[in-house]
Every structure is written in C-alpha cells, then in structure tokens.
Amino acid sequence: MERKAREIALLKRYLRKSPALAIPSSPAEVIDMKFELAATMRAERAMESWAVTETAHPTVARWNSGSFEFSFGYQRADLNVCGPPIYLQLGGAIPAEHILYTGAGMSAIASMLTAALTLRESLDVSLPRGAYSETRELCARFGNRVRVQARRPRRSAPCDEARTCVLWIDSCVPCEFDDFTTLPSQAFDLVVFDTTCFSLGSRRIVRVVEWAQRARLPIALVRSHAKLDCLGIEYGRLGSIGYLWDKHDAGQAWMRDLVGESREVIRLFGAAALLSHFPPFAGDPAYYDCTVRRTAAILRNTRRAARQLARACGTGAIRTFQHNLYLTLVPAVPREVAAVWRIAREMCTALARQNLPVKHAGSFAFDFTALDVFVDPLSRHPVLRIAPGDLPPETMDRIVDAIAAYWAPLELATGGDTALRRRSPPRLKDDRRRAAAHASCSQRIIERNGR
Secondary structure, three states: OHHHHHHHHHHHHOOOOOOOOOOOOOHHHHHHHHHHHHHHHHHHHHHHOOOOOOOOOOOOOOEEEOOEEEEOOHHHOOOEEEOOOOOHHHOOOOOHHHEEEEOOHHHHHHHHHHHHHHHOOEEEEEOOOOOOHHHHHHHHHOHHHEEEOOOOOOOOOOOOOOEEEEEEEEOOOOOOHHHHHHOOHHHOOEEEEEOOOOOOOOHHHHHHHHHHHHOOOOEEEEEEOOOHHHOOOOOOOOEEEEEEOOOOOHHHOHHHHHHHHHHHHHHHHOOEOOHHHOOOOOOOHHHHHHHHHHHHHHHHHHHHHHHHHHHHHOHHHEEEOOOOOOEEEOOOOOOOHHHHHHHHHHHHHHHHOOOOOEEEOOOOOOOOEEEEEEEOOOOOOEEEEEEOOOOOHHHHHHHHHHHHHHHHHHHHHHHOOHHHHOOOHHHHHHHHHHHHHHHHHHHHHHHHOOO
C-alpha cells in the first residue's frame, strides 16, 4: 500500500486539478483510484487541445506533455517526438531522430517490415520457437515476400542483394531466449528485437544490443508500451521503433534509408501515435522507481503462483515463461478457443463474487489479476492465461487457491483422471482427496457449460 500511495501521488502530480480522493484501504480501491486518475489525466489533455482537429494545422510550433515535446503538421504525418530515453540502460545510445512512435506495437512492426520491403524485394525472417502469435500472423499477410524460416540457420550463408535476412528475437518466448548467441551472425543483415515483455531497464535488452554490436549487425528495437510502461493503467496504445547501427560501417549505411522509409510508411498508413497516449509521467525519476518496483513485484507473484498451481494442478498443467509476467493452465484435453474464453469469463465472474481483484482482460502487467484465453506458442492449443499482476502476496494466494478450486472439477468433467496421472506421485493421494472435495460442484459446472 505504501508503493501504491507513491504511484497515486505521482499520477496526481501531473493533474492540473487533482480530484478529492479518500485514502485507499484495499487493493481493489487502489486499482479503481488509479484508473480514475488516469481517465482524469486523459480528459484534461483532451480539453487542452479540443480546438485542434485532425486536419487543422497546430497554432504553436511545439506541444508538451510531461517530458515529451512534439512537433507536427497535417494529421501528425510528420510527427517528431523528443522525449526521455526508452531504454534506461542504453541511455542516449539511440538518437532521438532514429526513434519512431506509432499507434501500437504491432503497427510499429508492420511499418518496419513494410519499409524493409521497399528497399529489397523480399525478407527472410528467422522467428524463434514460441514467438508471439500475431507476429507470425502479420508475416503471413505479406505472402511470398516475407518468408518465415521454419528453423534457425546453423550455417553461415550470406543473403543475396535481393532480400534481407532478419534475425528475430522475441521477449515473449517461453524458453530458449538466448539461442541467438549460437547462430552465425554472417547469415543475417538485420536484428529485430521485440522488447515488450522486458522492463525498460532490463539487462537482457543491453545483452542483446551488445551482442548485435559485436556481431556488427544493425538492430531495430520494437515495443508495445501499453503493458509494462504505464504503471498498470494502460494509459494509451503506443508503439515504437528504435534503430541502432554503426555509422562508421559502410555495410550498415542502408539503415539510414530504412529509417526514412519507415517514416514514410507511418505517414502513409496513418499509423502515427496519438499525442494523448504519451504518458506525461514517463521520464520522472519517481516514475522509474515506481515502475521498477511494481515490475519486480509482478515477477515475484508469477513465480509464487506457478509454484502454488503446480502443487494443486500438477506440473504438467502449468507452462511458465522466461519473462515471468504470466503463466498458463493447460487443459488435460484440448478445448476450442470459445470454450476456454468462456471458462475465463465465468471464472472471473465467480472470483469477483468472492471480492477478489480478478478481471477478464486480454493483456498483462495490471495491478489486478487478468485471465483470458491464450494460444500456447509451442503447442498452438488454446490455454488459460493467468497474469497475476501487482497484488499483495496474501491476496495472490487467495486468488490462486480460488483458481485451482474452480479448475479441478472442470478437468474431472472433461479429462477423467488424466490430470491426476500427470502429477508427481508423492502428492497423488492429496490430489485425489482435493479432487473429490470439488467433485460435488462438477455437475453444476457441466450444466452451466452445456456439456
């Protein structure tokens, strides 16, 4: 609650007229208060610029929002942003003119790929095992011009001049994040690193950038900022591309053209970021302290929830991820997406009745626990994603116990003893006793789900 008080004080500091709010006495009240303050902040900024339409030219040369300074013309097609560094450990390594902001993380990726295709005929993209599913979908939309390699190349075979070979590094993969260190760097022209699941000060980001520099490869860091970078309030959809290369290396001179083409693509696609989506509190020293502490708490809660659910549901039912922002519960028998989505919705409703801060949300890194359907990146089967969020450990324990109690009869109804067989033998007797205790409500759940 002391940490949350500092976050609330930070948000209030960026309001022109701070509302009179009572001191929160529970995590649920903290969550509601932070969202209320975020809505007030957005409303104030909308009122400040109400007379500026999308097509009118601004009446001033520059606009400010906290540490961000903007200059732009018609429809923000030429939007320039000067603001705090995105990646703390990199400092000013990426020049401001090489950082482009977009309306979302996926629009940043789409703009970057489209720009690369204007310079060369095709792209060979080496995606890691378990890469973000929408990244795969986006690459597939380009047809034959973007070819996703089924396996990482293990031999050094330089690309020809008609195509660009891209090494893709993804922060959301379940495992084997560091596999890029074993690949032949000569087989690639460009490194693309999706940093979304790593905090702004993560040493893993530095490690990837330093590896790319040693390998003499230019790198593009793409990011969705609506998750980790907004204190859990999803202040606005925001994406970015940060280009970094060695200006003294003649072989990397083409990156200047890539930056220019990316600007043109963002302009023509109408993908420029909205000014109201830049969090004004970013860049404040208190913000960095708050976001680092809350991210650390989320990581601890995820590890704690994984251990607790593994004891209750069996280790085979749990999949953890190397970023530790969320985990998944895997049904004993594969289900359709709609069925898992319905389970997530109904589980949230049931847990909310117990006054637990749980919501049905398709994102993560909130203060509350978020549940939703999720396509497993390895098996490609629908699973239940649990994003624990930043909550007190005792509250998190109650939520995990409630999830396990709700999940057990569902597994018995569809998988029989399958879930029990895959658990560790020493706990089998306790698991059967726990399952029997939940069996009395199985029929009611079966009827509710229409099975």
